Amino acid sequence: MKPWPFEYHRANSIEDAIATLGRHGEGARLLAGGQSLIPMMNLGLATPDLVVDVGNLSDLAYVLVEDGVLRIGALATHNTIMEADASASACPMLVVAYHSVAHHTIRNRGTLGGNICHADPASEMPLVLTLLDASMVIRGARGERVVAAGNFFIDAFETEVEPAEMLTEIRIPAQAAGEGYAFEEMSQRKGDFAIVSAGCRLSIRKGQMTNVRFGLTGAGAQTRRMSVVEAKLEGAGPDDRLLAEAAELAVVNSDPSDDIHADAAYRLDLVRTMSRRVLAAAVRMTAKQGAL
Amino acid sequence: MKDQTRRIPASRQREKPGQKTKWIGTDMKRVEDPRLLTGQGRYADDVSVPGMLHAATLSSPHAHARIISIDVSKARALPGVVAVMTGEAVARLTGPLPCFSNPPVEQRCVAIDRVRHVGEPVAIIAAESRYIAEDAARLIEVEYEPLPAMNDPRKAMHAIGEGVLHPARGDTNVAMHRNFSFGDVAGDFARATRVVKRSLRWARSGAQPLETCGAVSEYDSATGKFTIHVNSSMYNYVGWLLAVTLGVPVHKLNIIPTIAGGSFGSKLFIHKVPVISAVLARETGRPVKYLEDRSDNILACDHHGSDRFYDCELALDHNDKMISMRCKVIDDYGAYFQFDIGHHGNALSQITGPYQIGSVEADITAVMTNKCQQGAYRGFGSEVSNYVMERMVDAACSEFGLDPVEFRRKNFIKPEQFPYFIPTGNLYDSGNYPAVLDKALQMLDYDGWRNKQKEARKEGRYIGIGLATCQERSVFSATEFWMLNHEAGFALTSSPEGVKVKIDPTGNAVITLQAPFWGNSPETMATMILAEHLTMDPANISVTYADTDSGIAGTGPGGSRFTVMVAGAIVSASQVIRKKLFLLAAHLLDADPSEMELFDGKVRVKGRQGAEKSIADLAMMAHFFRLSFPDTPEFDTGLDASCTYDHPLTTMPSEDRKDLGIFYPIMGHMCHMPVVEIDVETGKVKFLDYVAVHDCGTIVNPMTLAGHVRGGTAQGIGSAIYEEYKYADDGQLLNANFADYILPSVNEVPPNVRVGHVVTPSPFTEYGIKGGGEGGRMGAPPAIASAIEDALKPFGVKADFLPLTPAKLRGLIRQATANQ
Known part of the structure; x- marks a missing residue:
């Protein structure tokens, strides 16, 4: 179970990494924490002819809050982010969701940047970042651009990052005070990718739900925010019947497929259950915070 | 009841239950743990021999197919590749793998003509590194003609023709059908008041040892002898069958065990892996390591x-x-x-x-x-x-x-109904x-x-x-492996287990087991039992594992047998040693052997204060000072015993x-x-x-x-x-x-x-x-x-x-x- 032959380059700067990618063309891959790329190479599922290792770029391992924005360097590890005070204060939903992500040893090496560039549709963080209205800073030879999470994730294993570009930073606006949020997933084992996961954020003003963000993984081929469910809830009062109807709407708008772990019928059951649970939990949280 | 008239052989139990014991029954810490927990266990993959090559296999991507042609030329041309062998080439140097069914189902370590499951080896490569060997495997071009894949046994049992896996055994996939009926089943069902029926399903899984199967083989062309390091059990029992597969006399194969990083049964008798490494060693004239990777183990571990x-x-x-x-x-x-x-x-x-x-x-x-x-x-x-x-x-x-x-x-069954x-x-x-x-x-x-x-x-x-x-x-x-064949290919066995116990000149003991460390606690168990018998300090006992050159009979762990069988063999061996200790001490203390007893690492004369000799003193005498004892054979030099314990209770x-x-x-x-x-x-x-x-x-x-x-x-x-x-x-x-x-x-x-x-x-x-x-x-x-x-x-x-x-x-x- 060894990788196919490949060249290896250890980048000493972002510029060096981008220049090397540019010179080499399509067959090059960036290596960050290696928790997806290395197993894929060992299994022959990824066969890059050049690996550009950016793991040494410790300048990009920061997690900090600046002007109401949580800024995460693309090489910050999951555990660094999960344990950072900045995350807990600015984006507590991120920390809550991290409890469902992988195992300690994987989080210790894996990076959020690598994770979202890999864009596995079963992965939790693409959903969480989408719901948190994150944006991604992408650097290329001609400079930097900033892409909203909603546009960043194009398809399964496909993002806005071009072959000669590199993600350098993830920016997440701080969550509003009093906001309710929840993330839940069903996986066979703790730490596995979810069969279905659901996330939700909302605030309640004058008895009405507002700024509703809701989305799922495992409900179709892609991670997605379900605007139709959000629209149903936006401006409405949070009664149980409505939440159940919203969960039902999520089911109607899901199109999961069968795989070896779960058939589509099971996924639809989970969409219903997980949706109802996160919506209820988010509403409960706002109530606890005295927003009602 | 007629059943109870069946003969029960007399018990051969020597050590009765319920006696006061010092070690047996205690939570003694595992003596295996210090080296294992500090990363100093020596597993198959830790074996390294100068000049050693590394093997990889090309596995079948098809579940069932005819092999039409194999072109290995590109693989052979890759720098660092030393040998590439197809099933045909391997078959020129080896026979079928051991099989206990009768008639046997022929399996080769590398498929010939036909592959029968995904992951079955189609070609094997020896190269300067595992990386190169795997690169070479990808360069081998195989043309297959797919055959119908049999996935569901309920359908496979009715297949004929192309869907039959082993046509040489007949036009059916039914390997064996036999009805076993004991007692008056029809009569009992006829007189039953109520009957419950169920269809039940048990799905296929596997043991998943952390360490996969591995072997390092050497072939000495001067003596024609193979040496194989392998993490298999049963090598002192049926390991000789590998010599048969390799086409050498049994004494031209020495199997050296390595500790197993988990088995749970799945390393009971590893045959494909050692034969692959051995045939490549013979072909290349250099030592060859073959260690299954995770895919190999899951797809083709034979267990x-x-x-x-x-x-x-x-x-x-x-x-x-x-x-x-x-x-x-x-x-x-x-x-x-x-x-x-x-x-x-x-x-x-x-x-x-x-x-x-x-x-x-x-x-x-x-x-x-x-x-x-x-x-x-x-x-x-x-x-x-x-x-x-x-x-x-x-x-x-x-x-x-x-x-x-x-x-x-x-x-x-009520307590009073036993046996x-x-x-x-x-x-x-x-x-x-x-x-x-x-x-x-x-x-x-x-x-x-x-x-x-x-x-x-x-x-x-x-x-x-x-x-x-x-x-x-x-x-x-x-x-049980072959008892249920329509015609048993072999007579029945007693599945023996041997140990050697040697007391060194300073009074410490080495126990030699005939089967490997398997992830269980054989060293702890053997140490405790010998310490009990010879009233020794467990710290003065060490345990080692015999290769086949020096090994005696040993079936090995499996079927939850090892502790019982090793205990039996240690009882036998320590009786021999105890007898010798008593003889030596009796002579030195001017007493009769029958007056002696073991106590706290010493032999003493019962009831005579101060009349004692430590095991260490007696061991030194036994090893070096033959001339201090009478000139009769029972005093001959040494303090050791090799004993084999046969199964305590088996009938035909x-x-x-x-x-x-x-x-x-x-x-x-x-x-x-x-x-x-x-x-x-x-x-x-x-x-x-x-x-x-x-x-x-x-x-x-x-x-x-x-x-x-x-x-x-x-x-x-x-x-x-x-x-x-x-x-x-x-x-x-x-x-x-x-x-x-x-x-x-x-x-x-x-x-x-x-x-x-x-x-x-x-x-x-x-x-x-x-x-x-x-x-x-x-x-x-x-x-x-x-x-x-x-x-x-x-x-x-x-x-x-x-x-x-x-x-x-x-x-x-x-x-x-x-x-x-």
Whole structure:
């Protein structure tokens, strides 16, 4: 179970990494924490002819809050982010969701940047970042651009990052005070990718739900925010019947497929259950915070 | 009763149970642990020999295909590649792999002409590194002509022509069909008041040792001798068969064992891996290492677990006594048939469980399909019959409204009925099943949990309490591998186990075992038993493992036999040494040997103050100062013994196999009681409590036994809820990696499986020890099925197949809800 032959380059700067990618063309891959790329190479599922290792770029391992924005360097590890005070204060939903992500040893090496560039549709963080209205800073030879999470994730294993570009930073606006949020997933084992996961954020003003963000993984081929469910809830009062109807709407708008772990019928059951649970939990949280 | 007139050989027990012991029965820390926990164990992959090459295989991507052509030229041309061999080239230097079925099913370490499962080696490569070897494998061009893939044994058994895997054996995929009937099954069913029927399914899983199978082989062309380092067991038992495969006389093969990083049965007898490395060593003239990678091990380790479909009927009389059971079983053996239907022999040793059931019938059809072949996995097929028996008991209780505890108790074999012949002819040596059940009920607080269950249900929570009372046969007599053949290819064996004990000149001891470290605690166990016998300090005893050049008979661990067998051999060896010590001391102390006794590492004259010699002093005399003793042979130099212990209790089966004889008699017992809570919306099963009470006779080391129970229970949880090899219709294995083959992790196993013991010593083994290595996995699956069914009683869900994954369980609940 060894990788196919490949060249290896250890980048000493972002510029060096981008220049090397540019010179080499399509067959090059960036290596960050290696928790997806290395197993894929060992299994022959990824066969890059050049690996550009950016793991040494410790300048990009920061997690900090600046002007109401949580800024995460693309090489910050999951555990660094999960344990950072900045995350807990600015984006507590991120920390809550991290409890469902992988195992300690994987989080210790894996990076959020690598994770979202890999864009596995079963992965939790693409959903969480989408719901948190994150944006991604992408650097290329001609400079930097900033892409909203909603546009960043194009398809399964496909993002806005071009072959000669590199993600350098993830920016997440701080969550509003009093906001309710929840993330839940069903996986066979703790730490596995979810069969279905659901996330939700909302605030309640004058008895009405507002700024509703809701989305799922495992409900179709892609991670997605379900605007139709959000629209149903936006401006409405949070009664149980409505939440159940919203969960039902999520089911109607899901199109999961069968795989070896779960058939589509099971996924639809989970969409219903997980949706109802996160919506209820988010509403409960706002109530606890005295927003009602 | 006619059964009880069968002959029971006299017990050969020398050390009686219940005696006061210093070491046996204590939680002595494992002597293996310091080197293993500090990363200093020497596994197969740690073996390195100067000039060593590394091997890789090209595996078949097809489940069933003819090999039309193989072009290895590009692979050979790759720098660093030393040899590339196809099946044809390998066949010029080796014969078929060992097989215990009769007639044998021919298997080659590298396929010739036809591949029969995904992952089967098609070509092998030796190169300067494993990387290069794998690069070379990708350069080999093979043309295949696909044949129909057999995935479902229920269909494969009817296939003819192109769909037949081994046409040379006839135009059928039925490897073996045999009906075994014991007692008056038809009569008992005719007089039954009630009969319960179930179709049950046990899915294929595997042992998943962390370390895969590996071998390093050397070939000395000057002497024509192979040396193979391998992590296989049974090398001192049937290792010589590898010499036959390699085409050399048996004394031209020395097998050196390495410790195994887990086996759980799956390294029982590794043949393909050492033969691949050996044939490459011969071809290249250099040492060759071949270590399976994870894919190789999952796809082609030759040791997948049972894969069975049962149709079962259980007959009850008017007193709710079980009187007969009959089942038809189809077992998917995969592409080869190395142990024949030994797995069913294993099951037949305890097929009626702990119950007084007078007759039993098993109609067994072994079918060949395009999957990796079955081998050994903790339980060796009897874990499946435990599941089946207990499912039938629960089915009877649920269908006829009987109490699962009292129904079991009523049907138990009573303590005073031992030794007890079951209908198949096997003997249960001893037992106290009510005591085990009572202890489990009490440890769990069964009534308390029943109350909590009631309360929880009012809140819409679904708690279930499981119960399984199962047998744990131990000390196999390997005869079961071939006993059930229509025509046995071999006579039957006594499955011996030898040890050598040497006391060095300073009075320390070295015990040499004939089978490898397998992940169990053989060194701790052997140390404790010898320390007990010779009143030595365990710190002065070390344990080593014989190669085949120096080894004596040794069947090795498997079938929960090693502790009992090694204890027997150590008793023999220490008797020899004790006798010599007494002789030497008696001469030096001017006393008679009969007056001597061992005490605290010294030999002393009974009742004579100060008249003593330490073992160390006597050892020095024995090794160096022959001339200080009389000139008679019993004083000849040395202080050592090699002793072989044959199986303590085996009898021959009848020719017609209507009576299988005593072949697996040292009978342990267990009661597992898990408490689970099920999230009925997600199908997720959570453990709230788990009690496992075992009776393995006299316990050598309660701590290591509890480790066996807990580890086995974890594997049982895997079999019950998570693990299944999923083969697609085209024969591709869809989850041949640890991301998709779901092993329970520490998060899925209850944090504290509460282990209890009842001790009913065997009247036939030394000290009354019974084996306990497989128990957890033999009890957990039916207990968990029972708990799940109990939790979901309001839905009427039946736990008639395993594994009950969350998706499957939710599916059953959804279906049940729709029907309500």
